[in-house]
Amino acid sequence: xxxxxxxxxxxxxHAGYMPSxxxxxxxxxxxQTTSYMFDDVDHAAALFNLERxxxxxxxxxxxxxxxxxxRVAALEGGTAALATASGMSAIFLTIMTLxxxxxxxxxxxxxxGGTVNLFRLTLPKFGINATFVKPRDTEGFKNAxxxxxxxxxxxxxxxxxxxxxxxxxxxxxxxxxxxxxxxDSTYQTPYLFKPLENGADFVVHSLTKWMAxxxxxxxxxxxEGGKFDFLKTDKFPTMTEPYEGYHGLSxxxxxxxxxxxxKARAEGMRDMGPCLSPQNAWNVLQGIETLSVRMEKxxxxxxxxxxxxxxxxxxxxxxxxxxxxxxxxxxAKKLLPKGTGSMIAFGIKGGKEAGAAFIxxxxxxxxxxxxxxxxxxxxxxxxxxxxxxDEATLKLANMSHDMIRLSVGIEDIEDIINDFEDGFRAAKKxxxxxxx
Amino acid sequence: MKFKxxxxxxxxxxxxRPFDEKKPLIVFIHGSGLSxxxxxxxxxxxxxHGYSVLAIDLPGHGYSExxxxxxxxxxxxxxxxxxxxxxxxxxxxxxxxxxxxxALECASxxxxxxxxxxxxxGAGAIPMNPELLDLAEKGDPKAVDLMMDWAHGPAGxxxxxxxxxxxxxxxxxxxxxxxxxxNALGVDFRACDNYKNGFEAAKKIKCPAINILGDRDRMCxxxxxxxxxxxxxxxxxEIIENCGHMILLEEAGKSLELxxxxxxxxxxxx
Numbered sequence: 001x002x003x004x005x006x007x008x009x010x011x012x013x014h015a016g017y018m019p020s021x022x023x024x025x026x027x028x029x030x031x032q033t034t035s036y037m038f039d040d041v042d043h044a045a046a047l048f049n050l051e052r053x054x055x056x057x058x059x060x061x062x063x064x065x066x067x068x069x070x071r072v073a074a075l076e077g078g079t080a081a082l083a084t085a086s087g088m089s090a091i092f093l094t095i096m097t098l099x100x101x102x103x104x105x106x107x108x109x110x111x112x113g114g115t116v117n118l119f120r121l122t123l124p125k126f127g128i129n130a131t132f133v134k135p136r137d138t139e140g141f142k143n144a145x146x147x148x149x150x151x152x153x154x155x156x157x158x159x160x161x162x163x164x165x166x167x168x169x170x171x172x173x174x175x176x177x178x179x180x181x182x183x184d185s186t187y188q189t190p191y192l193f194k195p196l197e198n199g200a201d202f203v204v205h206s207l208t209k210w211m212a213x214x215x216x217x218x219x220x221x222x223x224e225g226g227k228f229d230f231l232k233t234d235k236f237p238t239m240t241e242p243y244e245g246y247h248g249l250s251x252x253x254x255x256x257x258x259x260x261x262x263k264a265r266a267e268g269m270r271d272m273g274p275c276l277s278p279q280n281a282w283n284v285l286q287g288i289e290t291l292s293v294r295m296e297k298x299x300x301x302x303x304x305x306x307x308x309x310x311x312x313x314x315x316x317x318x319x320x321x322x323x324x325x326x327x328x329x330x331x332a333k334k335l336l337p338k339g340t341g342s343m344i345a346f347g348i349k350g351g352k353e354a355g356a357a358f359i360x361x362x363x364x365x366x367x368x369x370x371x372x373x374x375x376x377x378x379x380x381x382x383x384x385x386x387x388x389x390d391e392a393t394l395k396l397a398n399m400s401h402d403m404i405r406l407s408v409g410i411e412d413i414e415d416i417i418n419d420f421e422d423g424f425r426a427a428k429k430x431x432x433x434x435x436x
Numbered sequence: 437m438k439f440k441x442x443x444x445x446x447x448x449x450x451x452x453r454p455f456d457e458k459k460p461l462i463v464f465i466h467g468s469g470l471s472x473x474x475x476x477x478x479x480x481x482x483x484x485h486g487y488s489v490l491a492i493d494l495p496g497h498g499y500s501e502x503x504x505x506x507x508x509x510x511x512x513x514x515x516x517x518x519x520x521x522x523x524x525x526x527x528x529x530x531x532x533x534x535x536x537x538x539a540l541e542c543a544s545x546x547x548x549x550x551x552x553x554x555x556x557x558g559a560g561a562i563p564m565n566p567e568l569l570d571l572a573e574k575g576d577p578k579a580v581d582l583m584m585d586w587a588h589g590p591a592g593x594x595x596x597x598x599x600x601x602x603x604x605x606x607x608x609x610x611x612x613x614x615x616x617x618x619n620a621l622g623v624d625f626r627a628c629d630n631y632k633n634g635f636e637a638a639k640k641i642k643c644p645a646i647n648i649l650g651d652r653d654r655m656c657x658x659x660x661x662x663x664x665x666x667x668x669x670x671x672x673x674e675i676i677e678n679c680g681h682m683i684l685l686e687e688a689g690k691s692l693e694l695x696x697x698x699x700x701x702x703x704x705x706x
Contacts, residue, residue, distance in 0.1 A: 001567050003578075003585035005605060006593060016595035020678070051480040052689055053598030061600035070595040073603040079610045080602045226610035231499065247484075249452045254480070256473040256498075257610040258602055265601065 008075065008191070012291050016070030030282045031063040050246060050254075050266060060269050064278035068285055072211070072221050075190040075288075076203055079226030080261035082269070083219060083281060087186060087206025088114055089274035090220035091153075094182055094204055096272070097264040099150045100238065101127030106144040106151075108135045108165055109396040110158025113385045115184070116393065119153075132396055135163045136327065142173040149177070150235065155184045156193060156335070159371075160381045160405040161398045162319040162345050164328040167335065171199025178233040186210070186372065187341050191295040196225035198335065202260065209372025210342075212287035213294050217280040222264060226257030239263060245270075294374060297410040299339030304413045305406065309346050314354075314424040316347035316402060342409075343371060347402040354427040355380050355404055361426035364411065364419035376409035376416050438499070441514065441521045447499035448472060448490040448518075451483025455490070460551075460705050461527035463515060464491040465535030467557075468628060469572075469583070469612040469621030471498030474532065477598060477688035478695060486705025492518060494538075497620050504623040508534075508631040512541025519549055528703045530554040530695065532684050533656065534628050536647075537562065540664075543645075544637035552702035554695050555647040556683045559660035560634035560667065564625045572625045575618030583621070584609045589652035589680025591687075598688040608682060638667035644702040645671040648694050650679030650686065672698075 006014065017028050036055040038044035046052045055061050065083050073081040084090040095105065095118075107119050109132040119130040133140040135158045145152075152174045154165045167183065174181045180201035185193060189210045195203045205211060207219035230239040230252040239259060242248035245267060251259040269275060287294075306320045321332035321340040332340050348354045358378075359367050365376040369385050379385060382394065382401050389399075409416070437455055438447050449472040462482055464475040472479075472491035483489040494511065496504030505511045515538060519527045528551045531539035536558030543550040571579035584592075584605045591597075592604035612621055645668045649661040658675060665671040674694050679687045 001565075001582065003581040005581065005585045014594055018590060018594045018596050020590075021596055046481055046484075049480065049484060051484060052477055052692060053600065053602075054689070055600065063600075066597075066600040067595065069601040070597065070603055073601070073606060074595070077606060078603060079607040082601050226607065227614060229614070247452065248454075253449055254452055254473075254476055256471070257607055257614065258599075261601055262599075 009292050011071065011074045013289050015074035016067040028064060028067050028282060028285055030278050032278055034058050050249065050262070058278070059273045059275045060265060062275070062278050062281070065276050065281040068276075068281040069221065071285065071288060072205070072207070073223055076223045077194055077196050078203065078223035080258040081221050081223045082261050082265050083207070083221045083276040085220065085274040085276050086218045087184070087204065087208060087220035088118065090204040090222045091115060091118060091184065093264050093268045093272065093274060094202060094222050095123060095128065096126070097260060097268050098180070098236070099128045102148060103128050104146050104149045105130045105153055106141055106149055107132050108154030108158060109133060110135045110161050110163050110398065111155055111184070112159045113381070113387070113389060117388055120393065134396065134398070135165045138166045138169050141170045145173070145177045145179070149179055151180050151182050153182045155187065156195065157187050157321065157341055157343065159187070159343070160345050160385070160403065162321060162343060163398065164321060164331050164335070166331060167195065168199045178235055180228045187343055188336070189291060189295060191291050192299070192338050192341060193336055196223070201225045201228040207284045209370070210295065210298065211291065212284040213290070213372065213374050214283070214287050215370060215373035215375070217283040219276050219280050219284045222261065224258060224261045230259060294410060295339070298342035298408060301410060301413050301416065302340075302342040302344060302408040305344060305408050305416065308417055308420070309344065312424065314349050314428060316349050319345040342407060344406040344408060345403055346406065347400060348404055348427060350427055352380075352382070352401045355402055357429070358404065358423040358427040362419050362423040364415055371405070371407040373407065374410050376411060377407040379405050381405050439521060441517050444495065445501040446492060446495070446518065448492040449475070449479055451479035451489035451491065453483040453489075455522065456488050457523055459486060459488040460703055461488045461490065461519065461522070461524045462699065462703070463518060463527050463529050464489065465515065465529060465531040465538050466491070466494065466497070467533030467535050468624035469497070469580070469615060469617070470608070471611050471615065473498070473611050474684055478530070478684060478692050481692055481696070482699070490518065490522070496623065497615055502619065504620050506623055506627055508537045508541050508627050509633065511538045511627065512545055515539070515542040516546040516549055525549070526551050528552045528554065528699055530556070531558065532556045533681065534562065534624055537628065537631055537634060540634055540637040540641065543643060544640040547640070547642055550643050552643050552699065553641070553645045554698055555645065556691060557649065557653055557656045557661070557681045558647045558664055559656040560638060560664040561631065562628040562656065564629040569625045569629055572617060573622035575616070575622065577613060577617055579617055579621060580609050580612045583612065586654050587681040589650055589686055590678055592680055592682060598685070604682065604685060608685070634664065635667045638664055641668050642670065644698070646674060646694065646698045647671065648674045648676065648683055648691050650681060650683045651675055651677050652679055653681040655681040
């Protein structure tokens with residue numbers, strides 16, 4: 001006897017939506033509206049006081065966006081989700097819901113450059129400070145926890161160096177200290193890895209990347225696991241004590257396994273307002289419908305590229321956890337059995353200049369500041385996505401000037417390799433100096 | 437709020453308002469393995485509209501001290517003890533699933549204490565599937581998955597939670613799994629399976645009752661709900677379409693409207 005609840009691929013297509021409640025429309029309708037009619041004054045008052053569910057204003061919630069939220073919650077195994085305008089706003093909203101001025105966060109040092117700057121430069125302006133720990137330094141996370149630490153934050157596979165955090169071990173340490181773990185799972189998507197089943201309490205995504213796949217729309221999301229019990233610690237008074245903004249409501253008492261999402265929406269979306277447009281939510285839903293088939297192709301192409309790059313005379317090193325000599329190989333086998341993802345970092349012989357020549361001479365691979373597109377993407381992080389980081393921070397993130405970040409697309413692998421051959425050929429040529 | 441019943445600590449949500457013993461009391465009783473969280477889309481409304489609300493965590497559930505009580509009859513008596521412990525003479529009871537059996541027992545054992553009973557997915561008996569019962573008693577989380585599958589109708593399986601962003605099955609499962617599958621869900625399922633007094637209890641009930649049923653309920657099908665109502669002297673039945681057993685969440689708005697009308701008529705607030 002087994003439960004007949006829907007499985008991953010079915011959920012990718014159907015979760016969060018019932019045509020029967022939407023005039024029979026097979027496709028999810030785009031509710032392009034700012035606001036929603038109340039039945040009467042009592043109904044309006046009840047909605048504003050969180051006495052009943054429903055939509056008030058599209059900054060707080062929207063029916064099209066709601067489908068996306070339920071779909072991602074279903075795929076991640078979460079109790080609730082809250083979609084935002086971008087991945088960065090999902091991260092900001094998460095931290096601002098967890099932390100107050102004077103609080104502290106322990107953060108993996110290998111993160112998307114924008115996230116590093118958020119923790120390094122912007123959050124301190126709100127009185128929230130961070131200690132950075134190298135992703136492989138599991139004990140280092142524990143040692144960095146302070147009395148005022150409110151969470152551990154990281155990416156399972158760090159951007160751009162591809163180093164893994166031992167999430168199950170780090171989560172145990174965090175929970176022993178009475179704090180939750182937040183994981184940015186953009187690189188994996190729930191197809192490859194479910195952080196909530198491996199110790200994380202909250203997941204954030206830039207849905208702009210693999211989840212959508214098409215590279216057309218910005219979107220982010222926060223997913224709650226429902227297991228972190230705020231009432232078992234006195235560290236989170238804004239979750240547990242009466243909140244003036246809703247007539248003395250204790251979010252943790254009233255909403256339990258969805259308390260965090262309820263607070264992030266009721267307070268965060270109300271006050272900060274990083275809402276996702278219904279059009280972009282719909283665009284992302286189109287991508288999620290084919291998540292499994294795309295991720296399989298991304299991963300199989302990535303393995304072929306790892307093999308190609310590892311044997312190439314112009315490549316100094318390759319970082320991808322599928323490689324047997326990679327320090328994370330065993331951990332990746334355990335945590336990522338369906339594939340280690342389509343992000344590859346490699347060093348090009350000849351350093352920064354060779355890297356620039358390579359990037360300027362590939363034609364199929366797109367040079368741009370994104371990852372997880374269906375198309376192959378390349379960038380030189382030290383001069384682009386991570387260029388606002390100082391030398392010390394680059395070193396902590398284990399980033400070198402010869403590093404090229406590759407996001408492997410789902411084109412025919414022969415075409416990607418042929419394109420790279422052109423890039424490597426150009427990178428080997430001596431630089432011509434104009435004859436004045 | 438936390439208070440003592442029979443010298444053991446009990447947690448109950450008061451719906452976001454301080455408890456006021458001068459207002460008419462409604463006690464909400466959750467289903468097997470669940471907690472007060474399931475009632476959030478009913479309790480807050482009543483708490484802000486003239487009532488005192490206690491959405492209790494049964495012993496051994498949520499934040500109430502254990503162990504879980506092993507029989508429906510004793511659970512019914514325990515609800516009467518809850519009412520006594522907050523110094524109120526009479527209350528209305530609102531139950532879901534196993535909570536309906538408990539409400540029946542309490543109302544039949546203590547007719548002077550109970551003003552009206554609202555049932556959601558109520559039946560006179562809840563015999564358990566032997567395999568599900570066995571899994572729950574062993575503490576196997578698969579019992580939770582099976583329960584969530586059977587308990588939810590189309591909205592639970594596909595989506596469309598009344599509160600934007602919430603996921604029916606994962607939220608329901610999380611409430612049960614955050615408690616004890618063995619010591620709460622297992623004990624509850626056994627108590628339901630053992631309970632044979634539902635129809636006799638129903639015949640003794642004189643206060644008004646409403647049974648709100650989902651037409652897609654696989655755990656307490658409509659015919660069982662109607663059969664129960666037929667055994668209560670002053671009873672009405674309401675059926676919500678395309679709704680499973682988790683009526684209080686799947687159709688939170690419709691069930692609240694029905695409950696509002698029923699409670700206001702039979703246990704009015706000033």
